[in-house]
Each structure stands twice: as C-alpha cells, then as structure tokens.
Amino acid sequence: MEQIESQLIKEHLPNHLAIIMDGNGRWAKSHGYERVFGHKKGTESVIETVENVGKLGIQYLTLYAFSTENWNRPKREIDTLMNLLISSLKKELKTLQKNSIKLIAIGCLEQLPKKALRQLSEVIEQTKQNENLTLALALSYGAREEIVRATKAIALKVKNNIISIEDIDQSTINNHLYTQNLPDVDLLIRTSGELRISNFLLWQSAYAEFYFTDVLWPDFRKEHLVKALLDYQKRERRFGKISEQLI
Ligand code: FPP
Numbered sequence: 001m002e003q004i005e006s007q008l009i010k011e012h013l014p015n016h017l018a019i020i021m022d023g024n025g026r027w028a029k030s031h032g033y034e035r036v037f038g039h040k041k042g043t044e045s046v047i048e049t050v051e052n053v054g055k056l057g058i059q060y061l062t063l064y065a066f067s068t069e070n071w072n073r074p075k076r077e078i079d080t081l082m083n084l085l086i087s088s089l090k091k092e093l094k095t096l097q098k099n100s101i102k103l104i105a106i107g108c109l110e111q112l113p114k115k116a117l118r119q120l121s122e123v124i125e126q127t128k129q130n131e132n133l134t135l136a137l138a139l140s141y142g143a144r145e146e147i148v149r150a151t152k153a154i155a156l157k158v159k160n161n162i163i164s165i166e167d168i169d170q171s172t173i174n175n176h177l178y179t180q181n182l183p184d185v186d187l188l189i190r191t192s193g194e195l196r197i198s199n200f201l202l203w204q205s206a207y208a209e210f211y212f213t214d215v216l217w218p219d220f221r222k223e224h225l226v227k228a229l230l231d232y233q234k235r236e237r238r239f240g241k242i243s244e245q246l247i
Pocket of ligand 1: 021022023024025026027039040042043046064065066070081084085088137192217
C-alpha cells in the first residue's frame, strides 16, 4: 500500500474529486444480507474515504449520497438512509473537526426530513471555519433539477431588470448552481461497474476525467482510491488544445 501511495505526485492531485458511491445493495445481496445493511457498510467506506482524501491534501470532495430519483425507493430504505445520515453526522463531527473538514450540502435540501436537515445544518455551522478539505454531500440532488432551478433564478433576475440577457455567460450559470462555491470537477469516480453518470454534476463535469471500477462501494478502501488517483495522474488533460500547446 505505502509503495503505491508513494508513487502519487502531490502537486498533481485533482483539486475536486467527486464520487458516485454505487453498489451497496449488490454488496448486501452477495453477502446474504438485506439491502439496508449494504448502506450501513457503505457508511464505513464514506468515513474512511473522507479521512483519506483530506490527508492526501485534496481540496474538494463531493459525494453522491442521495439523488432526487432515490425518493422513489421503498420507504424503509429511504428511512434507513436518512437515519444513517443523522447518526453519522452526530458521530463523525469530531472526525471532521480533527481533520479540519468543512461540510457543505448541495441539492434540494428542503425535501429532507426536518430532523436530518436540522442535524445537517448544525454540522455545517460547526465546521464552517475548517480549511483543510471541503466535503460536499449531494443530498436530494439531481443535476437537471439544479439546472432548471438556476435557469428560473436567472430568468427572474432578467424579468426584474437586475441583469440583462447580454450579461448571461458561463459564470452566470455557475453562480446560480448549488455548487457556486466549488471549482469544476477534475476526477469523477464511480464504483460498482456501472458506466453512467446518473444525473450527477452534469455542468460541473464538462472537463472531468472519469474513472470506473468494479469494486462495490462497501469494499472501497484506500488502495482503490490511490489506484484511481494514479490513473488520473497518467491522463493528459487537453481542454480542447493539442498536446504541444500544454508544455
Ligand atoms: C448506491 O448503492 C448508494 C446509495 C443510493 C446511497 C449512498 C449512501 C451511503 C454510502 C450511506 C450513507 C451516506 C452517508 C453520507 C452517511 P445502491 O443502493 O444503488 O446499490 P445497488 O446499485 O447495488 O442496488
């Protein structure tokens, strides 16, 4: 492990890492458990990964914890996920403080149960001065809904003569997204072998590198994170230019 970690180039880590944590249900099924137990195990991977990402010196980490589409799951599963969120926020506040991690949340947060929203707001408030890593939890998040919401907010400003149509550019859109305080995504990891983006950070991932692994989220350990980062470091990001222009 130390050997592969030492191959990482500190100056060339992604500034913003985003993860689609997938495969909790399949992990549970393959071990003979109910789906909800997979989410419990997945929570351990969340905590471990957040700490590892912070220690590596990455500045921003966004985790897809609950999508707008996840509201269509059975009530028992939704309740388990919300209870896990509440208990983890309570229990891990000290971990966030110890590692100077600032928590923020993106998504349609008003849809969350009151108790979850209260706990979330409390931890956000208590960690707002932390400077090491910004951890964004995507909760009740959907990128299309985010873009619709931003469009409405911009349209309202045009209607009220706060901005003119000619003023609208990419930064206007950026500034009306949930992620207005976050940089673009550099690396997007998805676990569990699915090869899709599932309505996650569509605008923000325009130039992201993608990394897919068959590992199920509850099995995702530091070695898998380091492997993804090493793969990222081998890529040449051209942003539409040619190789020679990058030198
Ligand atoms: C995908 O697995 C995972 C989720 C829908 C939720 C992610 C939640 C956690 C990792 C635990 C709680 C999070 C926090 C922040 C404390 P899936 O159920 O879609 O798996 P499957 O595709 O195998 O069915």
